[in-house]
Amino acid sequence: MTGYELRLWRKGMTWDQERAAEELGKCLRTYKAYEKSPAIDRVVELATRSLTLSILLPALSEKNSAEICRVLGTLVD
Template structure:
């Protein structure tokens, strides 16, 4: 994930930098650094986790197979 992709992720979540930093457990200043220079692998994995949690809340739970396929694709993307 590049810094630009991190920014796109944040915008897709409809979050300000402060909220993204809080959700990731880092300072806003560190978050700004990652948007400019690219995040660590840990931050990249954390963004995927937060995305999965958000998607899970929005998924219709009467379609578990379809939901798991979508989640699997997200987990295994490089």
């Protein structure tokens, strides 16, 4: 994941930088540096996937198994 992709993820979550930093357990200064970085730590990338999944889980319970597999597949690529 690049810093640009991290920024796209944050905007997709409709979060500001402060919220994203808080959710990832990072200080704001560190988070801002991540968004400017050409490569993000794997741990941070996995944390973004975990946060996304935790938000999606309630909505996924209403989907059929094919749709659930499609959504989960996009998170693990």
